[in-house]
Amino acid sequence: MRAWGLIRLYAILVYVFMFSPIAVVLLLAFNNSQFGGFPIDGFSLRWFYKLAENEAIIRAFKTSMVLGLLTALVSTTIGVLASLALVRYRFRGKDLITTVLISPVLVPETVLAVGLLIFLRWLHMPRSFGLLLVGHSIIALPFVVLVVQARLVGIKREYEEAALSLGANPVQTFFQITLPLLLPAVFAGALFAFTISFDNITATIFWRPSGMETVPTQIFGMLRHSVSPEINALGFVMIVITVGIPLIAGGLARYFSRKKI
């Protein structure tokens, strides 16, 4: 009994350690005080209003959203096609391609960022939104591939073979059978990609063209001047997006799957 008590205490301490900084941000976002710190003066939404009036932040927010959505689109499309090839077909160099696809997870982001920049320099291309999109997609791709592959392995080949035997051509079979069965993984992969892009900062600092800010780089920039309470409000919004969207999506997925079966 004593041992269990200690373990429980230990677990609670770990959670406190992990989550208290986040709790502090969430709490201070509603602080009425002029300064971004304790003590709390009173409840207020003023920092959220200020946030909504700050054009730089709104711009950064739009950039992040567009970038995140496009990253999700690009990496999910490529990831699904790559997974199909890797799981359903046999060809030479398959192991090599798998390793290359997964490697961005293993390579430190800074190294990846510098590498892509040098490559671009070599091609005599300037930094651009396109580069940012390509870079984010590379970073997100391994997660999409891993999630989609895991699901695809579980979808029996017989489903597709049955569809083919009934007269559906391979493309029809993909859209009628494989894709619907794969959808939860495609969805999860896209969410991962969006979230990864939305809060990436290390690589983004290297790749963004001058003058373009995403939400994390904007916060980073603001922090260099002062710890404005606006940042807490912005942090609150980011947390809601990066935690809330997957939760909602998961809930929806469960709701639909229950309705069907």
Added chain:
Amino acid sequence: MARVELKNIQKSFGLVKAVKDANVTFEENSFTTLLGPSGCGKTTILRMVAGLEAPTSGDIMVGGKRVNEVPIHKRNLGLVFQNYALFPHRTIGENIAFGLKYRGVSKSDTGAKVKEALDIVRLPGVEDRYPSQLSGGQQQRIALARAIVIEPDVLLLDEPLSALDANLREDMRVELKAIQHRIGVTSIFVTHDQSEALAMSDKIIVMSAGRVEQIGAPEEVYNNPASEFVANFLGASNILDVSVSGSDSTSIALDAPYFGTIAVPRDRAVNLGAAKSGKLVIRAEKLRLTNEAVDDKAISAKGVVEAVDYQGQVARYFVRIGDRQFQAMNMIEGRPFDMGAEVTVKINPEDCAVLPADR
């Protein structure tokens, strides 16, 4: 409905020769079974007919046309798998209608055809359910309905009953055979269960290690096995080395250990040819045990029951004669023999089959 022919078909997976030079004809509207132990290449043959696997060499003919290069979705086949493979995200109705969509069947006709197919498999009114809401046996019926509703040229079934439990399996095999007979579709059925093969087939193709061992009607394959492998695979057999000691117009005399000279009718020794020595195959159920006196003309030997495997109506006995153990499967009349009982073992020359020695 079409005749299927395999001509000199070979299939290798890397170094593994899955099918070695198969020449087989599946007659129009007949029910043919590919029978053999695990890994002998049954599924591979089925998949080649389906177009899911390309033969390494040889021709596949369906209805007289070579189909080697025709992709699966243009072959008009019905495919039934061991694990049903019903589309889990589609209702039963949608599952069955799936193939009709690609055959330009109108909406109203589709409904009628789906209904008709469900009637054939005796599961009316389940259109709106999902596959997971049906039992295994019901799912397999739906899989069958989905395959036959498109009126395929060939129906391919890969161990469709193996996932069902024993009782259901026996009911289903009667029903499956009846449906096949009624709609009259060329059917190729894969199984490693010999009783399934014997019960259902018009013709059985026995395979072993990628090679076709024998092709024939169930009685033929059962009574006149072409090889020791076939004799042992279709039920238990006792095999004795024998030598030819004489012959006349109707029978061949063989010297067998323990039993003496046996005059086997010529039609039971068709596979022997002119060989001087051979193997005598006696099925376990043709070896009769008795404790009554036998007359001098009967072919018999004395033995001791070493083990009894009681199975209700029948018993399987392991009997020692000299230095060999024989298997006998007898109906139980009265009391089964006990372990250690001294018995006389009788055989009937008409029940034997003779094979050449080296096969």
